[in-house]
Amino acid sequence: MKIQNIDAYQIYDSRGFPTLEVELELENGIKACGLVPSGASTGQFEALELRDGDMKRFRGKSVFKAIANVREEIAPALMGKSVFEQRANDELMIALDGTENKSRLGANAILGVSMAMAKAAAIARDQALFEYLGNGEGNLIPLNEIQILGGGAHAGWATDIQDFLVIAVGAKSYEETLEITHNIYHAAGELMKKLGKCVGIADEGGWWPDYKNNEEPFEVLLEAIKMAGYEPGRDVAISLDIAASDLYDGTNYSFKLEGKTFSPDEFYDLMAAWCNKYPIISIEDPFADTDFNNWKRFQKEFGSKVQIIGDDLFTTNIKRIEQGIEQELANSVLIKLNQIGSVSETLDAINVTQQAGWLPVVSARSGETEDAFICHLAVATNAGQLKVGSFARSERQVKWNENLRIQRKLGAKARFLGAELYRKILRLD
Numbered sequence: 001m002k003i004q005n006i007d008a009y010q011i012y013d014s015r016g017f018p019t020l021e022v023e024l025e026l027e028n029g030i031k032a033c034g035l036v037p038s039g040a041s042t043g044q045f046e047a048l049e050l051r052d053g054d055m056k057r058f059r060g061k062s063v064f065k066a067i068a069n070v071r072e073e074i075a076p077a078l079m080g081k082s083v084f085e086q087r088a089n090d091e092l093m094i095a096l097d098g099t100e101n102k103s104r105l106g107a108n109a110i111l112g113v114s115m116a117m118a119k120a121a122a123i124a125r126d127q128a129l130f131e132y133l134g135n136g137e138g139n140l141i142p143l144n145e146i147q148i149l150g151g152g153a154h155a156g157w158a159t160d161i162q163d164f165l166v167i168a169v170g171a172k173s174y175e176e177t178l179e180i181t182h183n184i185y186h187a188a189g190e191l192m193k194k195l196g197k198c199v200g201i202a203d204e205g206g207w208w209p210d211y212k213n214n215e216e217p218f219e220v221l222l223e224a225i226k227m228a229g230y231e232p233g234r235d236v237a238i239s240l241d242i243a244a245s246d247l248y249d250g251t252n253y254s255f256k257l258e259g260k261t262f263s264p265d266e267f268y269d270l271m272a273a274w275c276n277k278y279p280i281i282s283i284e285d286p287f288a289d290t291d292f293n294n295w296k297r298f299q300k301e302f303g304s305k306v307q308i309i310g311d312d313l314f315t316t317n318i319k320r321i322e323q324g325i326e327q328e329l330a331n332s333v334l335i336k337l338n339q340i341g342s343v344s345e346t347l348d349a350i351n352v353t354q355q356a357g358w359l360p361v362v363s364a365r366s367g368e369t370e371d372a373f374i375c376h377l378a379v380a381t382n383a384g385q386l387k388v389g390s391f392a393r394s395e396r397q398v399k400w401n402e403n404l405r406i407q408r409k410l411g412a413k414a415r416f417l418g419a420e421l422y423r424k425i426l427r428l429d
């Protein structure tokens with residue numbers, strides 16, 4: 001089944017920023033699209049998202065060069081190739097780009113084609129995308145990590161911490177995780193509005209808070225969990241994305257909200273104190289992507305109690321993940337397609353993570369689209385966890401809803417492990 005045509009055009013993400021949609025057509029007329037997401041608190045080791053930088057067009061954010069690269073370079077190179085050769089075709093695009101970080105053609109250009117190719121291939125095989133990507137082996141419905149309050153780069157630095165999230169560790173089914181999260185999200189919103197602490201909605205759909213320090217949100221979270229009728233720690237645990245690379249200047253960490261500066265040792269002590277004080281099951285990027293000493297020390301002290309996720313630390317890059325495994329820097333990897341820029345490399349990143357006995361968490365970006373590719377990726381690989389922002393706004397809900405459809409399609413074959421999956425890395429008792 002040969003690729004007959006590839007086209008790209010500009011569409012707009014959940015922030016209204018330009019991104020590209022790639023449409024790929026097969027010789028029998030089957031067509032599929034890949035929609036490319038975009039981050040705001042991006043890691044320095046990510047593959048490059050090519051933007052035009054022309055301030056007269058979309059304030060520098062248009063992607064017309066990436067679109068031209070799809071039409072003029074990638075399309076001619078892939079014309080006539082088999083759509084089922086995902087890996088060979090991805091490698092061809094990577095070689096055509098010729099740079100370490102996909103900066104010539106753009107990771108956004110390459111990823112859009114790569115995603116559209118996988119989807120078209122699935123249709124051609126008459127399979128759901130998760131079946132095609134997982135060779136029929138994927139059947140694990142993920143446990144959700146859902147944002148209640150947004151901060152950092154996603155909420156004008158209302159808090160220095162980027163995400164305050166919950167994980168419904170007591171849930172026995174995927175549906176129950178959604179019900180629990182729905183109840184907590186709305187309880188938190190009511191509580192914050194009553195106290196005059198809610199300014200609006202942050203980029204990923206969570207509440208945009210107005211607090212004086214970074215610890216007050218914990219109290220709201222705990223209160224909201226209880227108000228909704230759940231026991232913190234038993235039914236619902238707290239999860240954080242510190243996004244600490246954004247707080248680090250190469251020497252120290254700082255909280256702008258509180259006007260405080262921390263040495264790496266002091267910041268370590270703060271992260272440790274929070275993990276001891278609050279029912280935290282998962283923490284992402286507690287330290288900067290270059291502060292390996294702290295990562296190592298933290299994994300040693302908390303790695304059997306808390307899921308420690310590297311996002312900016314690893315940027316879905318196989319070499320960086322392998323280095324992290326070797327040096328025992330964490331026990332989990334955040335997986336984002338556009339950090340590395342192709343479907344094959346993303347599958348490899350998940351595989352390397354799982355082979356080491358670590359847990360992958362498949363993730364959306366803060367700038368999302370109506371594409372639910374990541375749900376299929378998570379189920380295909382039995383990744384077990386999904387992070388998509390909050391429980392509001394359609395670019396988020398399209399993912400939570402797609403999991404329901406995948407579960408229906410799987411029928412009796414669908415599995416849900418919930419928090420049991422943490423037993424692979426944590427001592428839960």
Ligand code: PGA
Nearest residue numbers: 038039040041042365366
């Ligand atoms: P980003 O945020 O998409 O803006 O990078 C998500 C995250 O940090 O996990």
Ligand code: ZN
Nearest residue numbers: 241243284311
């Ligand atoms: Zn992150």
